[in-house]
Amino acid sequence: MSQTEEFVLRMKGISKEYYGTKVLKGIxxxxxxxxxxxxVGENGAGKSTLMNILFGMTVIHSTGGYQGEIEIAGAKADIKSPFDAMKLGIGMVHQEFMLIPGYTITENIKLNRETTKDNPVSRVFGPKLKTLDxxxxxxxxxxxxxxLEMGIDEWARVAGLPVGxxxxxxxxxEIDKSNIKLLVFDEPTAVLAESEADNLLAAVRKLSASGIAILFITHRLHEIMAVCDGITVLRDGSLVAHKRxxxxxxxxxxxxMVGRSIGDMIRNPAKSLxxxxxxxxxxxxxxxxxxxxxxxxxxxxxxxxxxxxxxAGQGKIGIANGILGLYPAEGEVRFHGEPLPLNSTREALxxxxxxxxEDRRGVGLLLDMSVEMNIAATAVEIQGKFLRRFGPFSQIDGKAVRAHALETIKALDIRxxxxxxxxxxxxxxxxxKVCIAxxxxxxxxxxxVSEPTRGIDIGAKRLVLETLVDLKERLGMTIVITSSELAELRSVCDRIAIVHDGRIAGILNPDDDDAEFGLMMAGDYGKR
Amino acid sequence: MENANATPFARALRGIGAGLRSFGAPRIIIIVFLVSLWITSTLLKIPFPAVLSDSLVRLGMNAVLTLAMLPSILSGTSLYFGLPLGIICGLLGGVMSIELDLRGFEAFFGAVAMSLPLAVLVGWGYGWLLNRVKGSEMTVGTYIGFGFVSLMSFGWVTLPFHHPEMAWAIGKGIRVTISLEGRFSGVLNNLWSFDILGVRVPTGALAFSALCCLLVWLFFRSRSGLAMKSAGMSPKFAEASGINVNRMRIRGTILSTVLGAVGILVYSQGFGFLQLYQAPMYMGFIAAASILIGGATLKTGRISHVIIGTFLFHSILVVALPVANTVSQLGSLAEISRSVVSNGIILYALAQKGGAE
Amino acid sequence: MSHDANPHGTAGTKGAVRRFFTNNLVTLVFLFIGIAGLRVSGLALPFFIVDIVDRVARNGFLVLALIIPVLAGLGLNFAIVLGAMAGQATIIFMTHWGIGGIWGILLCMAISFPIALALGVLTGRLLNKARGKEMITTLILGFFANGIYQLVFLILVGTLIPMKNETLVLSSGVGIRTTIDLTDGLKFGLDDLLRIPLPLFAILCGAAVLGSFPVRSVLRKRALAAREKTPLRDGVLALTGLFLAGWGIKNLVVESMYSFIRVPAGTFLVLGALCLFILFFTRTKLGQDMRTVGQDRHVAEVSGIDTDRIRITAMVMSTVLAAWGQIIFLQNLGTFSTYGSHEQVGMFAIAALLIGGASVAKATIGQAVVGLFLFHTMFIVSPLAGRALFGDAQLGEYFRSFVAYGIIGLSLALHSWKKHMQQKQGAGG
Structure with missing residues (x-):
C-alpha cells in the first residue's frame, strides 16, 4: 500500500462537547x-460518540454538532443524518440485530430497499403501490x-436461526448496498460463540480483500491482533496512539487502553485487613x-x-443484582458465615x-416522591421503622421521617x-446521595454500590467516592463497588476483582501494572 | 433561570403561567365552562341554590365511585375500567338485602356487608388476571367489565331472587330498575341534612363519602399503603425494596372493587333505585373522567383529585340539564355533553406522554 | 392462534392435526357452538342460509376494514366506528337529497371518502401521540366520536344546520329521526345490481375456492415468504370448495326451493374485489412497509421508514374502508337507527374477526371470512336457542352480547399474556 493511495475515510481533529463536557478531543x-x-478503548473512551458523528446521528446534531472535518473518498463530507451516511457508502453492522424475525432472509436483507416493479395501480396512484419483485x-x-459463502436458504425465516x-x-x-465503501462493526463478536466469532473474522478478511474498508470496534484484543491492519487507541475521549x-x-x-489518569487520589488509608x-x-x-x-x-x-x-456486558453488574434477588440467581452465598437465601430481596435486606x-433513576428512587419519603420507604417496608402502631394498623410517623431526613440532608450535604x-x-x-441515605x-x-458515579459531574463524583471511603472508615462498613471506570476503582478500593465472561478473571491490587488490568479486562490474561 | 435579569413582574407572570400550566389546561377549561354555565343558569332565572344543592347531592352520590379509581391508579394498574365488576358486587348486596327484607340503615349496611366478601373475591380474581396482562390493563379491563355485565344480565334472570318488590309480575328474573322506597332510599342523603341559604346539604352522604376518603387516605399512609404506592410508581424500586409488586397490584384491585361496590350502594340510596342489567356498563368511564378532571393522570392521583373532580364533573351535568332544557327543550343534550366531556377527558389523558399501556 | 411456521419442516400428520387444533381452538369451539345452536334452535336450513348469506354480504366489508391496522401493528381498530359514522352521515345527506340506486351508492362512497380521510388522519395522529395505548385509545375515541355525532345530528340539525325534511327531521324541527327508512332510496342499491340464484352462487364460490389453488401455487413458486405446508388447511379448503360446487350443481339440476333464493352477487363481487385488493396491497412496497412497522417499529425506523406516516396511512385506509363498509351494510339493511346502527359496528366486526382465529398481531382474509360465518351463525341462532333452552329469547341475546364482549376480552387477555410470557422467556434466556 503506497502512501499516496487515497483514503476511504479521513477524520481530522474531531471534537465533541455534551453540555460543556468534552467527550472527544481532536481525534x-x-x-x-x-x-x-x-x-479499542474502555467504556466511555469515546468510541460510540465517534461513530455517532460518522453516522450523523441526531444525538450529535441536536446537541450542537461537532468540530473537525470528515473526508469520504477524498471529498469533504457533511453528514447530517444516517441517510447521508448511507448515501456516502458507509454501513453499520449493529450490535443488537436490526432484523425482523417474522420475515425471510431475503426480506430482511432488502429491508426498505426492496426492488419493485410497476403495475396498473401504481401507474395511477404512484410508486408506493409498486409490487415487490x-x-x-x-x-x-x-x-x-x-x-459471504453462506449456504443458507435465502427464503428461510429469520426466526429460529442461530445468532451467528x-x-x-x-x-x-450491508454489502448488498451497491455503493458500500466502509463497513463499521460495532462489537460484532460480543454475542457470538468462539467458533462463530472465527467465522466472522474470516468474513471480515474476505470483505476487506474485496476492497471494502472496515472499522472494527471491539474489546477483544486478540481479535484486533488477528484481523486488523491498523489500530487506533482511545482513552477518555483523546487519541492515545495509532499503531500498525x-x-x-x-x-x-x-x-x-487503560492508562493511568486517576489524578489526585482519594485517600483510602490502607489498613491490614x-x-x-x-x-x-x-x-x-x-x-x-x-x-x-x-x-x-x-x-x-x-x-x-x-x-x-x-x-460492559461481561457480567460484573449481575453479581450484586443477583445477590440482592433482583434477577434470578443460583449458587451459594454465605454472609458472615450464614447461608444467604437467594432470589429474595427481602431476606437480603x-x-x-x-x-x-446502577439504575439510579429506575431502581434506586421514586422520582416523583419527596426526598424524605425516598429515604424512609425501604426502611418502613423492611424494618418497620418510622411507624406508629395502633393494634393491627400502622401509620407513618411523619415527625420521625422528617427529623431523620433533616439530619441526613445535613450529614450528607444533600442540596x-x-x-x-x-x-x-x-x-x-x-x-x-439520597440513594446512599x-x-x-x-x-x-x-x-x-453499582456505578456510583455514572452520570454525575466531576466535582460530585469525588464527593460520592469520599462518602463511601468515610463509611468504611467511620462505621467499619464493608463495601463492594462495581464500576466500569477502572480509575475510580483504583482510587478507592483495597482490592479489585476483574470480571470477564461472567467469571472472576483475577483479583489485583490498585497499584498493579496497567497492562495486567488491560489484559484481564480484555480476557487475554492467560492468552499471552 | 436562563434570564436572570428579568424584572420581578415578568418573573411573576412567568410564575403564574407555570402555575396555570401545572394546573392543567383541561381543568381550566372545565372550570371556565362550569362558571359560565352557572352564570347562564342565573340569567335564565334558574335558582342557583337549587343548582348547588343538586351539585352537593351528586357529589355525595358519586364520590365513592370516583374514589374507586384511586387505589387502582396508585397500585399501577391504571384507570379502573373494570369498575362494573365492583358495581355488580354492590348491586348483588343491595338485591340480597331486599330479598332478606331489611329496611333503613339495616338494609344499607346489610347490603354493604354482604357485598364486601363478594367484592374481595371478584377483586382478587380480577387482580390476578391484570397481573397477567401487564401493559393492557385498560383494554382488557374494559371488555372484562362489559362481559361481566352481560354475564350478570344472565344472572339477574336466573338467580333465585323472588321478593315481590323485585320480581317481574310475569316471567322470570328481577326487574331492570328496583325501587328502594321504604328500603334504603335516601338513608344517607337525609341523615342530618339541613338547609342553609336555600341550599340543602346532604350531610350524611357527604360525611359517609368523607369517611371513605379518610380511610383510603389513612391506608396510603400506612406501611402497606406506602408499599402499594411504591409498587405503582416504580415496580423496579419496589422489588429492590423487597416489596411483592404483584401482590400489591392485587390488593389495589381488591380495594378498588370494594370501593366500587360500596360506591354503587351510596349512589343507589341517593338515586332511589337499583339499576341492574346493562346500567353499570359505562359507569367506569364516568368515574375515570371525574378523577382525571380532578387532576389525576394514568399513574398518579390524590384524594383531592377525587373530590374536586367529582364535584366539577357532576356539577356540570347538574347545571347543564336545566340550562339545556330551557335553551332547546332537548333532554338528550345533557346526556350527550356528558359523553363528550367524559370521553374527551379520558382521550386527553391517554394522549399524554408516558404511562404506556 | 397464529399459523406459526414449523421450523422442522416435516412433522408427522399427528403433529399437524394437533397443531391445527391448538392453533384454531377458538374457531373450533365456535364452530361447535354454532352447529349445536343451530340444532337446538330448530331453525330450518333454508331460512338459516338466506339469513347467513345476507349477513355475510352485509358485514363482510366492515370486518375486512380491520385487517390493515392489524398489519401495521396498531392492533384492533375500535375506531372504525368513526368511518361508519362518516358513511352514515353521507347516507343521511343522500336520503335528504333523494338520490338512490347504484348511482346514489357510488356518490355516497365518493362523498364519504374525504370525510373518512380527514377522520382517519386525525385518528392516526392521535394514535401517534398515544403510543403503546392504541387500542384503548381507539375504543374511547369511538365513544367520544359517538357523542359528537349525536350532537351534530340530534341537536345541531335544525338549530345551526338548517334542514327542512319532514321524513327525516323530528316533528319538533330539531334533530334527525331515530330511524331512517331507505326503501325509496339507497336500499339494495348495490345488492340489486346483480342477483343470482343461490345454487349458481354456490358453484361460483366453489369454483373460486378451487381455483385459488393453482393461483396460490404460482404465487408460492414466485418465492413468497411462505414455504410452509398446510396440508390440513388445504384439505379443508378443497373439501369446502368441492362441497359448495357439488351442492350447487345438484340444486341447480334438481329444481329445489334454494333456486328461489337470490343472492346479492353485486355486493359479493365488491367484497371479492376488496379481498383481492388487500392481497395485492400486502405485496406492494407500501404494504411491505406497513408490515415492517407492524413487526418492529424500531427496526423500521432505523431502516429509514417514516413510521408515523405509515401508521396514519393505515388508519386512513381502515377508516375509509369502514365508511364504505357501513354504506354497504345499510343499503342491504334498508332501514337504520340513526343513533344506534354504528355504535356496535366496531365491536361486532372485531368479535367476528377474533372468532375467525385472528389476534391483535395477526389477521388474514381467511380468518375474516370464517369468523364472519361463525359469529353471525351464533348471532342468528342464539335468541332462538335461548328460547328453546330457557324459554326466554332475551337470555339468548344476553348470551350473544356476553360472547361478543367476552371473546374480545379473552382474546386481548390471551394475547397480552402470551407477549408477557415471551418477554419473560426472552429476559431469562
Missing part, C-alpha cells in the same frame, strides 16, 4: 480501501450471501440479560472496599445487605430545597 483517523482498522430480491440476497447467522444476514444486507499491527503487542495495547470474610460467593450464576454472571467465586473481607471491574443500583422536594428535580450527585437508614453491614 484523527485515516482508513484506506481494503484496510481493516481496529478501534420477490424474484429479483431473492437473486440479490443470494448474491450477497454467496459473497443473524449477524451474517446483517452483513449481507506489526509494531505492537497485546500487552502494549492493553496498557495504552482482617482475615474474616464478610461474604463468600461460590458458583454464582445470575440471569441478568446482557450482564449474566456465569459462575462467580469471590470472597469479600470484612471491612474492606472491594472493587469489581470489567468491561433484612440480614443487613444494602444495594445502590435540595427541603425534605419535601421531589427527587426528580435533584442533580445526579444529590440523587445518588436510603441505604444507610437500614444500617447495613455490607453495602453493594
Amino acid at each position: 484523527d483517523l485515516e482508513i484506506r480501501p481494503g484496510e481493516v482498522h481496529g478501534i 420477490m424474484a429479483s430480491m431473492g437473486r440479490d440476497a443470494r448474491k450477497a450471501l454467496d459473497h 447467522h443473524m449477524q451474517f444476514i446483517e452483513i449481507a444486507r 499491527r506489526e509494531e505492537t503487542t497485546i500487552e502494549e495495547l492493553a496498557r495504552l 482482617p482475615d474474616r470474610n464478610a461474604l463468600e460467593i461460590r458458583n454464582l450464576r445470575v440471569q441478568m440479560p446482557g450482564e449474566a454472571a456465569k459462575g462467580v467465586d469471590l470472597d469479600v473481607k470484612d471491612g474492606e472496599i472491594l472493587g469489581i471491574g470489567g468491561l 433484612k440480614r443487613g445487605l444494602a444495594f445502590l443500583s 435540595c430545597t427541603g425534605p419535601l422536594q421531589p427527587v426528580r428535580r435533584l442533580s445526579g450527585g444529590n440523587q445518588q 436510603k441505604a444507610l437508614v437500614l444500617g447495613p453491614r455490607l453495602l453493594f
Whole structure:
C-alpha cells in the first residue's frame, strides 16, 4: 500500500462537547480501501460518540454538532443524518440485530430497499403501490450471501436461526448496498460463540480483500491482533496512539487502553485487613440479560472496599443484582458465615445487605416522591421503622421521617430545597446521595454500590467516592463497588476483582501494572 | 433561570403561567365552562341554590365511585375500567338485602356487608388476571367489565331472587330498575341534612363519602399503603425494596372493587333505585373522567383529585340539564355533553406522554 | 392462534392435526357452538342460509376494514366506528337529497371518502401521540366520536344546520329521526345490481375456492415468504370448495326451493374485489412497509421508514374502508337507527374477526371470512336457542352480547399474556 493511495475515510481533529463536557478531543483517523482498522478503548473512551458523528446521528446534531472535518473518498463530507451516511457508502453492522424475525432472509436483507416493479395501480396512484419483485430480491440476497459463502436458504425465516447467522444476514444486507465503501462493526463478536466469532473474522478478511474498508470496534484484543491492519487507541475521549499491527503487542495495547489518569487520589488509608470474610460467593450464576454472571467465586473481607471491574456486558453488574434477588440467581452465598437465601430481596435486606443500583433513576428512587419519603420507604417496608402502631394498623410517623431526613440532608450535604422536594428535580450527585441515605437508614453491614458515579459531574463524583471511603472508615462498613471506570476503582478500593465472561478473571491490587488490568479486562490474561 | 435579569413582574407572570400550566389546561377549561354555565343558569332565572344543592347531592352520590379509581391508579394498574365488576358486587348486596327484607340503615349496611366478601373475591380474581396482562390493563379491563355485565344480565334472570318488590309480575328474573322506597332510599342523603341559604346539604352522604376518603387516605399512609404506592410508581424500586409488586397490584384491585361496590350502594340510596342489567356498563368511564378532571393522570392521583373532580364533573351535568332544557327543550343534550366531556377527558389523558399501556 | 411456521419442516400428520387444533381452538369451539345452536334452535336450513348469506354480504366489508391496522401493528381498530359514522352521515345527506340506486351508492362512497380521510388522519395522529395505548385509545375515541355525532345530528340539525325534511327531521324541527327508512332510496342499491340464484352462487364460490389453488401455487413458486405446508388447511379448503360446487350443481339440476333464493352477487363481487385488493396491497412496497412497522417499529425506523406516516396511512385506509363498509351494510339493511346502527359496528366486526382465529398481531382474509360465518351463525341462532333452552329469547341475546364482549376480552387477555410470557422467556434466556 503506497502512501499516496487515497483514503476511504479521513477524520481530522474531531471534537465533541455534551453540555460543556468534552467527550472527544481532536481525534484523527485515516482508513484506506481494503484496510481493516481496529478501534479499542474502555467504556466511555469515546468510541460510540465517534461513530455517532460518522453516522450523523441526531444525538450529535441536536446537541450542537461537532468540530473537525470528515473526508469520504477524498471529498469533504457533511453528514447530517444516517441517510447521508448511507448515501456516502458507509454501513453499520449493529450490535443488537436490526432484523425482523417474522420475515425471510431475503426480506430482511432488502429491508426498505426492496426492488419493485410497476403495475396498473401504481401507474395511477404512484410508486408506493409498486409490487415487490420477490424474484429479483431473492437473486440479490443470494448474491450477497454467496459473497459471504453462506449456504443458507435465502427464503428461510429469520426466526429460529442461530445468532451467528443473524449477524451474517446483517452483513449481507450491508454489502448488498451497491455503493458500500466502509463497513463499521460495532462489537460484532460480543454475542457470538468462539467458533462463530472465527467465522466472522474470516468474513471480515474476505470483505476487506474485496476492497471494502472496515472499522472494527471491539474489546477483544486478540481479535484486533488477528484481523486488523491498523489500530487506533482511545482513552477518555483523546487519541492515545495509532499503531500498525506489526509494531505492537497485546500487552502494549492493553496498557495504552487503560492508562493511568486517576489524578489526585482519594485517600483510602490502607489498613491490614482482617482475615474474616464478610461474604463468600461460590458458583454464582445470575440471569441478568446482557450482564449474566456465569459462575462467580469471590470472597469479600470484612471491612474492606472491594472493587469489581470489567468491561460492559461481561457480567460484573449481575453479581450484586443477583445477590440482592433482583434477577434470578443460583449458587451459594454465605454472609458472615450464614447461608444467604437467594432470589429474595427481602431476606437480603433484612440480614443487613444494602444495594445502590446502577439504575439510579429506575431502581434506586421514586422520582416523583419527596426526598424524605425516598429515604424512609425501604426502611418502613423492611424494618418497620418510622411507624406508629395502633393494634393491627400502622401509620407513618411523619415527625420521625422528617427529623431523620433533616439530619441526613445535613450529614450528607444533600442540596435540595427541603425534605419535601421531589427527587426528580435533584442533580445526579444529590440523587445518588439520597440513594446512599436510603441505604444507610437500614444500617447495613455490607453495602453493594453499582456505578456510583455514572452520570454525575466531576466535582460530585469525588464527593460520592469520599462518602463511601468515610463509611468504611467511620462505621467499619464493608463495601463492594462495581464500576466500569477502572480509575475510580483504583482510587478507592483495597482490592479489585476483574470480571470477564461472567467469571472472576483475577483479583489485583490498585497499584498493579496497567497492562495486567488491560489484559484481564480484555480476557487475554492467560492468552499471552 | 436562563434570564436572570428579568424584572420581578415578568418573573411573576412567568410564575403564574407555570402555575396555570401545572394546573392543567383541561381543568381550566372545565372550570371556565362550569362558571359560565352557572352564570347562564342565573340569567335564565334558574335558582342557583337549587343548582348547588343538586351539585352537593351528586357529589355525595358519586364520590365513592370516583374514589374507586384511586387505589387502582396508585397500585399501577391504571384507570379502573373494570369498575362494573365492583358495581355488580354492590348491586348483588343491595338485591340480597331486599330479598332478606331489611329496611333503613339495616338494609344499607346489610347490603354493604354482604357485598364486601363478594367484592374481595371478584377483586382478587380480577387482580390476578391484570397481573397477567401487564401493559393492557385498560383494554382488557374494559371488555372484562362489559362481559361481566352481560354475564350478570344472565344472572339477574336466573338467580333465585323472588321478593315481590323485585320480581317481574310475569316471567322470570328481577326487574331492570328496583325501587328502594321504604328500603334504603335516601338513608344517607337525609341523615342530618339541613338547609342553609336555600341550599340543602346532604350531610350524611357527604360525611359517609368523607369517611371513605379518610380511610383510603389513612391506608396510603400506612406501611402497606406506602408499599402499594411504591409498587405503582416504580415496580423496579419496589422489588429492590423487597416489596411483592404483584401482590400489591392485587390488593389495589381488591380495594378498588370494594370501593366500587360500596360506591354503587351510596349512589343507589341517593338515586332511589337499583339499576341492574346493562346500567353499570359505562359507569367506569364516568368515574375515570371525574378523577382525571380532578387532576389525576394514568399513574398518579390524590384524594383531592377525587373530590374536586367529582364535584366539577357532576356539577356540570347538574347545571347543564336545566340550562339545556330551557335553551332547546332537548333532554338528550345533557346526556350527550356528558359523553363528550367524559370521553374527551379520558382521550386527553391517554394522549399524554408516558404511562404506556 | 397464529399459523406459526414449523421450523422442522416435516412433522408427522399427528403433529399437524394437533397443531391445527391448538392453533384454531377458538374457531373450533365456535364452530361447535354454532352447529349445536343451530340444532337446538330448530331453525330450518333454508331460512338459516338466506339469513347467513345476507349477513355475510352485509358485514363482510366492515370486518375486512380491520385487517390493515392489524398489519401495521396498531392492533384492533375500535375506531372504525368513526368511518361508519362518516358513511352514515353521507347516507343521511343522500336520503335528504333523494338520490338512490347504484348511482346514489357510488356518490355516497365518493362523498364519504374525504370525510373518512380527514377522520382517519386525525385518528392516526392521535394514535401517534398515544403510543403503546392504541387500542384503548381507539375504543374511547369511538365513544367520544359517538357523542359528537349525536350532537351534530340530534341537536345541531335544525338549530345551526338548517334542514327542512319532514321524513327525516323530528316533528319538533330539531334533530334527525331515530330511524331512517331507505326503501325509496339507497336500499339494495348495490345488492340489486346483480342477483343470482343461490345454487349458481354456490358453484361460483366453489369454483373460486378451487381455483385459488393453482393461483396460490404460482404465487408460492414466485418465492413468497411462505414455504410452509398446510396440508390440513388445504384439505379443508378443497373439501369446502368441492362441497359448495357439488351442492350447487345438484340444486341447480334438481329444481329445489334454494333456486328461489337470490343472492346479492353485486355486493359479493365488491367484497371479492376488496379481498383481492388487500392481497395485492400486502405485496406492494407500501404494504411491505406497513408490515415492517407492524413487526418492529424500531427496526423500521432505523431502516429509514417514516413510521408515523405509515401508521396514519393505515388508519386512513381502515377508516375509509369502514365508511364504505357501513354504506354497504345499510343499503342491504334498508332501514337504520340513526343513533344506534354504528355504535356496535366496531365491536361486532372485531368479535367476528377474533372468532375467525385472528389476534391483535395477526389477521388474514381467511380468518375474516370464517369468523364472519361463525359469529353471525351464533348471532342468528342464539335468541332462538335461548328460547328453546330457557324459554326466554332475551337470555339468548344476553348470551350473544356476553360472547361478543367476552371473546374480545379473552382474546386481548390471551394475547397480552402470551407477549408477557415471551418477554419473560426472552429476559431469562
